[in-house]
Amino acid sequence: MKKAVVTGGTGGIGLAVARSLAAAGYEVTVVGRDETRGAAAAKEIDGRFLRADLSLLTEVRALAARLAGEGPLDLLVTNVGGMWVRPWTTAEGLDGVFTLNHLSPLVLTENLVDSLAPGGRVVAVTSASIGSLPLAGELEYRETRVAGDYYGMPASGRAKLAHLAYVLDLADRLAGRGVTVLAADPRHAATPNAAEMTPEIVPPALRPHWDDIMLGVQTPPEVAADPIIWAATNPDLAGRGGLVVGLDREPADALVQPLTPALREAAALLTARTLAVALR
Numbered sequence: 001m002k003k004a005v006v007t008g009g010t011g012g013i014g015l016a017v018a019r020s021l022a023a024a025g026y027e028v029t030v031v032g033r034d035e036t037r038g039a040a041a042a043k044e045i046d047g048r049f050l051r052a053d054l055s056l057l058t059e060v061r062a063l064a065a066r067l068a069g070e071g072p073l074d075l076l077v078t079n080v081g082g083m084w085v086r087p088w089t090t091a092e093g094l095d096g097v098f099t100l101n102h103l104s105p106l107v108l109t110e111n112l113v114d115s116l117a118p119g120g121r122v123v124a125v126t127s128a129s130i131g132s133l134p135l136a137g138e139l140e141y142r143e144t145r146v147a148g149d150y151y152g153m154p155a156s157g158r159a160k161l162a163h164l165a166y167v168l169d170l171a172d173r174l175a176g177r178g179v180t181v182l183a184a185d186p187r188h189a190a191t192p193n194a195a196e197m198t199p200e201i202v203p204p205a206l207r208p209h210w211d212d213i214m215l216g217v218q219t220p221p222e223v224a225a226d227p228i229i230w231a232a233t234n235p236d237l238a239g240r241g242g243l244v245v246g247l248d249r250e251p252a253d254a255l256v257q258p259l260t261p262a263l264r265e266a267a268a269l270l271t272a273r274t275l276a277v278a279l280r
């Protein structure tokens with residue numbers, strides 16, 4: 001039986017992904033913070049729940065060590081992430097938005113790279129919030145938290161874009177080993193994270209479109225999960241590392257477009273500098 005891990009697989013889009021993978025015959029491990037939600041999800045998918053707060057890099061590393069000790073992994077879906085109305089700081093002192101959307105899935109993935117089975121896959125869940133970046137001023141990677149006014153949607157998009165830079169790099173690194181690294185964008189869905197959104201989360205220029213945005217986040221998670229499940233399971237995508245799967249299973253090239261070589265380098269430098277301190 002193929003083994004899959006879905007972070008945040010106990011609710012929202014991740015649970016919809018976990019259900020589909022279980023139905024497709026994977027032995028699925030879901031990760032989340034809450035034991036009750038975890039037990040319910042594990043029961044529903046006839047899989048396993050592992051508890052970890054993925055905003056804490058110590059817990060990310062402990063989870064990775066446990067998973068790595070269990071032998072080859074066929075599929076890793078790094079799904080946990082989101083956007084928040086107010087900036088927040090993790091209990092380890094890192095910016096919460098940048099950590100949960102980028103540093104945490106990067107640390108988990110890096111610590112599992114050697115455990116990925118030949119023919120295996122990594123699917124990083126990205127976000128159309130990247131599209132809001134041009135409305136939020138200069139795009140830069142000098143510090144983990146955005147300078148100036150904070151708006152949750154572009155702050156999340158900025159972290160997701162840094163993660164896409166990592167995905168492109170990792171896809172190249174692992175291509176020779178037969179491991180395919182993809183990203184997938186669910187666009188929007190009615191989930192616990194989306195339920196916390198208020199108009200302050202978007203830059204003022206986007207507020208006239210708030211009703212449309214709220215309409216989007218009524219999409220059932222099962223529908224939004226489709227590009228992720230497609231990226232995770234479609235055999236034709238083997239070897240297509242670096243692809244971002246978007247709406248209607250089409251390539252979402254626009255999401256990587258802002259990544260100039262200079263921005264990619266800046267994101268990688270900021271990531272390395274931050275992790276060098278955080279993981280000391």
Ligand SMILES: NC(=O)c1ccc[n+]([C@@H]2O[C@H](COP(=O)([O-])OP(=O)(O)OC[C@H]3O[C@@H](n4cnc5c(N)ncnc54)[C@H](OP(=O)(O)O)[C@@H]3O)[C@@H](O)[C@H]2O)c1
Pocket residue numbers: 007008009010011012013014015031032033034035037038052053054055079080081082083100125126127128129185186187188189190191192193194217
């Ligand atoms: N919803 C949207 O409209 C939308 C749009 C574009 C992209 N996305 C992306 O899709 C992904 C999933 O989004 P979602 O809206 O489904 O998120 P969500 O509502 O926050 O997802 C809930 C799941 O994540 C777990 N989780 C949350 N914080 C966690 C933490 N610190 N450590 C471990 N598990 C945690 C929850 O379990 P516990 O609470 O028990 O920990 C639950 O399993 C994210 O990467 C998001 O950026 C979502």
